[in-house]
Amino acid sequence: TETRRRQVATWLRPDFDVADALFMLEERYALGSPLRADDFPDRDVQWFAAFDLDMDGVWNLDEFTRWTQSAADLVVELGFAGDEDNAARQVSGRVITAGGEEQHLGADGIVRVAIATVPCEIRAIDAVPIFPATADDFPVWKQWDTDQDGTLSNEEYERIRNVLNLPMSAVDKDSDMRVTVAEFGTAMQRRQRVTRELLTLQVGADRAPFWSLLDQDHDDQLSEREMQQAEQRLREYRGTGQTLARAALPQTLRLEFTRGTANEPTGRLVPPVGIQLSVSDKRVSAPAWFTQLDRNGDGEVSWREFLGPKSQFDKLDQNGDGFLQADECRNQ
Structure with missing residues (x-):
């Protein structure tokens, strides 16, 4: 009987490969033998010893189970x-x-x-791409369709193949060597369904x-x-x-x-969600005049940005830090 090693993801702890441990566990316990420290590379001995609770140099099943159920950090x-x-x-x-x-x-x-x-x-x-629902919502199609015949030839498709990372044969469903807007849209929707699960x-x-x-x-x-x-x-x-x-x-x-x-x-046909705060997020509760003066959009107005007299700036700067925040100016 041929034994095939199953692919198991590598554990994130430094210098420890859980795939090796699982594979050895299957092999050894299938033969009625426990795991021993000698079965591990030198760099993993410390991890083995940490879960060898009775320090007998052997991992019994209870000890291995305790290791796999260790509390998450x-x-x-x-x-x-x-x-x-x-x-x-x-x-x-x-x-x-x-x-x-x-x-x-x-x-x-x-x-x-x-x-x-x-x-x-x-x-x-x-980072799941948002694909347009119709050709009217997909203006770059006209740039790709260089001869403006409403379809993409093999040469035109190869120029933009990296958008879907699919061969033309996977997109051209009727095998006429032309990719229509509908065929491209269908392929994009399939791609979106797949990437949504990654x-x-x-x-x-x-x-x-x-x-x-x-x-x-x-x-x-x-x-x-x-x-x-x-x-x-x-x-x-x-x-x-x-x-x-x-x-x-x-x-x-x-x-x-x-x-x-x-x-x-x-x-990625649109910017991914969750990269950084937009400038508008910082100004959401600020008065209109504050937003106009905050030219760099950092959520504060410095004396250099302020257009009024210094006495007025100092009056608004309640904490005296040299900057005006929206909270200080909201009722002004």
């Missing part, structure tokens, strides 16, 4: 809604830590928590710790206030000789959940 619940009719989609969810702390995703699809002592940023992105998790360190240090509100832009405070914040991390050591910068672990085709920007 983090529970992430996500909800994606609104894509059935191509409406404005929403990403919602919550994160529960091992200590019972619960936080909900913000309007930007981001929540920040700590796993043990490691700061983590969790992002949820809906959820990708990417885990890695923050690739721009320097930027994250300065961008205190994590809106992917530096406000005037943040630029003014940059020198003070960087002083905390300077090394010998007044230099800034990268190793001294705080490191954040980023977990990014993406529904759809995470690595296929050409298939």
Whole structure:
């Protein structure tokens, strides 16, 4: 009898492969033998020992079961809604830590928590492409149809093949070597149904710790206030000789959940939901005059942006920090 190894995802813990453990478990226990420390590579011995409760050098079934049911450091619940009719989609969810702390995703699809002592940023992105329902809603078709005959020839289709990543034969249902708007729309809808079921998790360190240090509100832009405070914040991390050591910068672990085709920007016909707050979100409760003066859209009005006299600015600046916030000006 041929035994085939089943493909099981690699466990996220460092230097431990759960696929190997499961495969060895099937083999050994099928033959009436338990798992032993010698069955594991040297780098995994510490993980083995942590669950070898009686320290006899053997994993019995109870010990292995206890390992597979170990408490989670983090529970992430996500909800994606609104894509059935191509409406404005929403990403919602919550994160529960091992200590019972619960936080909900913000309007930007981001929540920040700590796993043990490691700061983590969790992002949820809906990258399922929204496809037009009719040709009238699909203006780029005219650009693709270079001879304007209402269909795409093989040559025309090959130029835009990466939109669907499908061969022409999979789109051209009547096999006439021409792709009509209806055929292309049908293929796009099939693609949308498939990508809706895909959820990708990417885990890695923050690739721009320097930027994250300065961008205190994590809106992917530096406000005037943040630029003014940059020198003070960087002083905390300077090394010998007044230099800034990268190793001294705080490191954040980023977990990014993406529904759809995470690595296929050409298939993304609209911007994904949950990347960053829009400028309008920051101005939603601000008076009209405040919004007009806030030219850079950072949610604050500096003295440089203010058009009135300094005495009026100082009167509005209730906390004396040199910036006007919407809360300070809402009733003015």
